Amino acid sequence: MTKKQKAIIGRLETIALPELAIADIQVRVDTGAKTSSLHVDNIVKFKKNGKIMVRFDLHPDAYNVDEIVSCEAPIHDIRRVKSSNGTSEQRYVISTPVQLGETLWPIEITLTDRSDMSYLMLFGREAIGTKFLVDPSKVFVSS
Template identity: 85%
Template sequence: MTTKAIIGRLESIALPELAISDLQVRVDTGAKTSSLHVDNIAKIKKDGKRMVTFDLHPDVHNVKNIVSCQAPIHDIRRVKSSNGTSEQRYVISTPVKLGDELWNIEITLTDRSDMSYLMLFGREAIGDRFLVDPSKVFINS
């Protein structure tokens, strides 16, 4: 039997292709897909490819720190949020690093400005890699 690593309800991750090294996320097994709070979302074409540009604030305590990013559009999906509203979102696929693990995940881009954490880490990202202990925080930081 393979032993799975345990993660807490809050963790710190890196998104290396987006130049983000320490982003605090809320682990949410109720959310299928991970979602990230971004501003200034714009669709562009670069070298014939559909891309999305956006800004994010990796430190919620310093909103003046802005990282401008761009990524290929992986998909566009209609997503139903926890409050029951539905919206169309851009989806990107990017590597994530949590602890010693590095793998690709899908992330929807949205306005989460009214939420405590800039990113929800959903169950598709968790996959079969981890078990979640909701009584713990920042186990792999």
């Protein structure tokens, strides 16, 4: 691939979040969403070594809700986010590396309750950035 070519990804992809010890999680690619969001439970804000952190649980496998990974990360920001159903909520934002195929780069992720959604993570346009083109007729292109 030359510098000017962008990789094609589909409307569904599998990514890794290595700093959160997640080897693979299915995401819905959504160019309408600015920021990526991740379904988490038990969000707790705390201080560690003078840094404001957040601890949370996530379920990397949507088909096995008994599998829980406990994570912690520095709070990158706190933002008011308007969801697709029009409601607005304040969310913690973390910054963490994401891997899609062979590409690894940092993204921002908001933490929220997505239990009523089909996918545990929404992969927004800021994460897609200038690296990829989305073909909505395809799924799991990078796998």
